[in-house]
Amino acid sequence: MALTGLEIYKLLPKTNCRECGFPTCLAFGMKLAAKQADLSACPYVSEEAKQALEAASAPPIRLVTLGGDDHKFEVGNETVLFRHEKTFFHQAGVMVRLPDNLPADERNAKLDEILAFKTERVGIDLFLDGVAIDNASGDANTFAEAVAAVRAKTNRPVILLSSNPQALAAGLAKEGGLSPLIGPATEENWQDMVKVAKDGGASLIVKGNGALTALANLAEQVKAAGMEDIVLDPGGRTLTETLTQFTQLRRLALKKNFRPLGYPIIAFAGEAADSFEEEVVAAAQCIAKYASIVVLDHFDPAAAYVLLTERLNIYTDPQKPIQVSPGVYEFNSPKPESPLLVTTNFSLTYFSVAGEVEASGLPAWLLITDAEGMSVLTAWAAGKFDAERIAKAVKTFDVPDKISHQKIVIPGFVSTISGELEEELPGWDIRVGPRESVDIPSYLKNVWK
Ligand code: SF4
Numbered sequence: 001m002a003l004t005g006l007e008i009y010k011l012l013p014k015t016n017c018r019e020c021g022f023p024t025c026l027a028f029g030m031k032l033a034a035k036q037a038d039l040s041a042c043p044y045v046s047e048e049a050k051q052a053l054e055a056a057s058a059p060p061i062r063l064v065t066l067g068g069d070d071h072k073f074e075v076g077n078e079t080v081l082f083r084h085e086k087t088f089f090h091q092a093g094v095m096v097r098l099p100d101n102l103p104a105d106e107r108n109a110k111l112d113e114i115l116a117f118k119t120e121r122v123g124i125d126l127f128l129d130g131v132a133i134d135n136a137s138g139d140a141n142t143f144a145e146a147v148a149a150v151r152a153k154t155n156r157p158v159i160l161l162s163s164n165p166q167a168l169a170a171g172l173a174k175e176g177g178l179s180p181l182i183g184p185a186t187e188e189n190w191q192d193m194v195k196v197a198k199d200g201g202a203s204l205i206v207k208g209n210g211a212l213t214a215l216a217n218l219a220e221q222v223k224a225a226g227m228e229d230i231v232l233d234p235g236g237r238t239l240t241e242t243l244t245q246f247t248q249l250r251r252l253a254l255k256k257n258f259r260p261l262g263y264p265i266i267a268f269a270g271e272a273a274d275s276f277e278e279e280v281v282a283a284a285q286c287i288a289k290y291a292s293i294v295v296l297d298h299f300d301p302a303a304a305y306v307l308l309t310e311r312l313n314i315y316t317d318p319q320k321p322i323q324v325s326p327g328v329y330e331f332n333s334p335k336p337e338s339p340l341l342v343t344t345n346f347s348l349t350y351f352s353v354a355g356e357v358e359a360s361g362l363p364a365w366l367l368i369t370d371a372e373g374m375s376v377l378t379a380w381a382a383g384k385f386d387a388e389r390i391a392k393a394v395k396t397f398d399v400p401d402k403i404s405h406q407k408i409v410i411p412g413f414v415s416t417i418s419g420e421l422e423e424e425l426p427g428w429d430i431r432v433g434p435r436e437s438v439d440i441p442s443y444l445k446n447v448w449k
Helices: 005-011 025-033 047-057 104-116 140-153 165-175 190-200 212-224 239-255 276-288 301-315 347-360 376-381 387-396 412-424 437-448
Strands: 064-067 072-075 093-099 118-121 124-127 130-134 158-161 181-185 203-207 230-233 266-268 293-296 327-331 340-344 364-369 407-410 429-432
Touching: 005 025, 005 047, 064 203, 093 104, 093 301, 104 140, 118 301, 124 301, 130 140, 140 158, 140 165, 158 165, 165 181, 165 190, 181 190, 181 230, 190 203, 190 212, 203 212, 212 230, 212 239, 230 266, 239 276, 266 276, 276 293, 276 301, 293 301, 327 347, 340 347, 340 376, 347 364, 347 437, 364 387, 376 412, 387 407, 387 412, 407 412, 412 429
Parallel strands: 093 130, 093 293, 130 158, 158 181, 181 203, 203 230, 266 293, 340 364, 340 407, 407 429
Antiparallel strands: 064 072, 118 124, 327 364
């Protein structure tokens, strides 16, 4: 059971020495209870107290790492049910299933396609996290060959899927020791699976039959056998079952601090679907609530783009907008007489504007001001995108040295600051541009000229 802040406080030294970074032991105890501090921050906790506090200080959902140093991702260690409460920390890994019984040519072509997929959104590269190699053949040698073929092409994390411990052992022998995830361990095979996972340095999927009590018992047995890095598959395979079980698992881990179910969750989206479209819907649902790893049966670039964008939106910190660096950006080889536009450093704003300027094919300068990562209207309302800041950016980034005119185009939404900007930039022609970035190309073609 989780300890309250007061219970934790009773176990602390009570000297209020502040070395933990908190003003009092009580404040530190409260933070520990809320999972917002680490016990190791206090150097004076006794061994006896440490043991009692371990349960309280351990993360409610275990952190599990897949992959080696080149490519790895971590899942778990979440502390809130809803993103707006704080943030989600470890984004769901999105992987694609690769059956081992595909002809080698087909398998390699599919793998190449998965590995080559890369797209970009607000300046962040998005790609798939790895593949789940499925022992669909049922044959250990075929499985090992498929694992070796994958490893010959990539160091990205892999999941090895088989109900046969011998096949998994054969696959692990070819995997390369890059912390894979294997499984599933079930009521029938968990002892053998634990041994194979421990021998191969792998994490283990523990699969239930839909009943969470049975899943908790199984996870406890697996843990008692020495397997700490567990990923749960509660067993539901419809949208409703998946949503219900995943939500219950997350709630039990975070709200009840129920350790037997405090592990990341894996979803097999294709198994919850009758069509490719349903698979994408299932994957989207699981990314939103509360899968840590989503395995797709099919790879499609459009679907991957949608799912990775959804993931990006959910896993960005709501308190830290994604920003680009303030400065002057060049598009289409601008010359001194080319137009100068200005906007804020909120990534979505920058990439919307930059995309349109670039697509216009016309040369232009884009001045990005430091608006603390806010969009144009939000920044204007917060006093972070005003005449003073724009004028300061013009000077800071030596704009007059780059252009031969004194004209600046401000976003249409902040036309009201044009008068103030004229005062801040004497002699400059302040022009009001379009409200929406989509209208920038026609503005540059028709109005600027
Ligand atoms: Fe108390 Fe330990 Fe923090 Fe010092 S470091 S204030 S003893 S909790």
